[in-house]
Amino acid sequence: MRIDWEPPAPRSGLSGSWDxxxxxxxxxxxxxxQLGLGAVIAAALIALFWQGATPDHSNWHWVFVIILALDIGGGIVTNATSAAKRWYHRIGHGKRQHFLFVCAHLLHLGLAAMLFAENPFVFFAIAxxxxxxxxxxxxFAPLYLQRPIAFGVATLFVLLAFLPIMVLSNxxxxxxxxxxxxxxxxxxxxAPFQPES
Structure with a gap:
């Protein structure tokens, strides 16, 4: 295995958009x-929602959950690949771009709060x-501490889901x-490890 931080140029056309x-x-x-495991995760999330769904869940609830499951399922796997690490951590793609990427996901939280939270404003504000x-x-963590700090911060964020005020029905x-x-x-x-051949 070798480490390669230089991403190739994206292809043209639709393939380039995917790249x-x-x-x-x-x-x-x-x-x-990405596609296989992401699809399995998305299907599992939709199945989890389905098993607890009630007549109160409208078509809007279902549309949101299906799109969310596809985005989350694929995104978890994709963001961990070497190709994504190399691309999103390339030269010129810094803290601002990463912060804006996370900000884009506030839409997920806002729609989830509106559709599922008992107190939408409080849920959204806290999350x-x-x-x-x-x-x-x-x-802003030093690079050598970034991973352990991220695990600690992520754990605290996960624990929010256990607070009664943060419960999302289903x-x-x-x-x-x-x-x-x-x-x-x-x-x-x-490090974006790459196969030798």
Whole structure:
């Protein structure tokens, strides 16, 4: 195995859009893991929602959960690949870009709060502030401490899901899985190992 921090240029056209999303130069095995394992996770999340669904859950609830499950399932796996690490931690892609990437996921929290939380404003305020504060702590940590700090911050963020005020009816996996996708997967800079051949 070798470490390669230089991402290849994204391809043109639709393939290039995919490259900019998951990281150019992904190996066939990485592509298979992203799509295959991501699909299995998404299906499991949808099944979890289905087994606890009630007649109170409207089509909007279902549409949101399906899109969320696909994004989270694929995102957890993709953000951990060497191709993604190399792409999202390349030269010129710094703290600001990482922070904005996490900020984009406030939409997930806002819609989840609106559709599922008993007290939407309180849920969103606590989850959003904790996520953004945790992100800043990880981004400004010294590189050699970034991973253990990220694990600690992610653990504290996961524990929020156990507070009664933070319960999401039938969607309690959201905060723990956002911690995996963003705080541990996307933000932590790790060596992008590549196969020799």
């Amino acid at each position: 900019k999303f998951v990281g150019p130069g992904a190996t066939p095995a990485e592509e298979l893991v 959003a502030l904790a996520l953004l504060f945790g992100t800043l702590i990880i981004l 969607l309690n996996w959201l905060l723990p899985l956002l911690a995996l996708k963003l705080l541990l997967g996307h933000l932590v800079k790790e």
